[in-house]
Amino acid sequence: GAVVSQHPSRVICKSGTSVKIECRSLDFQATTMFWYRQFPKQSLMLMATSNEGSKATYEQGVEKDKFLINHASLTLSTLTVTSAHPEDSSFYICSAREKAGGRTDTQYFGPGTRLTVL
């Protein structure tokens, strides 16, 4: 099946610093990538949808200046948490959907990144 990787898997940072998380589709081209946030014992909350070469679409309530998303290529999207604070601590998961003509409906998920802000 399609494989999506995330890096890093865990990151601990000081309050006020910025953290970048990478999401890569390893064996397919992803026209669209999604970023989710998951709080403990809760479901996934969609933060934003990013399409290659265009600006990300953010869900209501998600600060686009705080969570910067870049989808520069068909295999890579990055999420940068700027000026991180302890309340940003969470599990961040990305997913990728294949380019049109493939299995366009299915999202393939990365393994997640555990962010802890001290």
Add this chain to the structure above:
Amino acid sequence: AQSVTQLDSHVSVSEGTPVLLRCNYSSSYSPSLFWYVQHPNKGLQLLLKYTSAATLVKGINGFEAEFKKSETSFHLTKPSAHMSDAAEYFCVVSVPSGGYQKVTFGTGTKLQVIP
């Protein structure tokens, strides 16, 4: 607008007994439906999906789900639970919206398997 309801937040079964995880959805359009599994501190793995083909969908690890339009349900079943099935399961609905696919997650069902 669409929504997904997972009726049980926790399900506990004995090893070797059947598993039933319930999911109901609402959607104005013909939806695509998915089940994902998440093991602790891991990402999500696709178990199976329904995309308007056969209503009985077989997935990995012996799981299957049946799409019942009249009941707006997409329940996940497995004949015999294994210890390794203990995890969180998410039902997901995907519908077209503004040229894209809008995805909505259920709140998840935690499956406990008792030896």
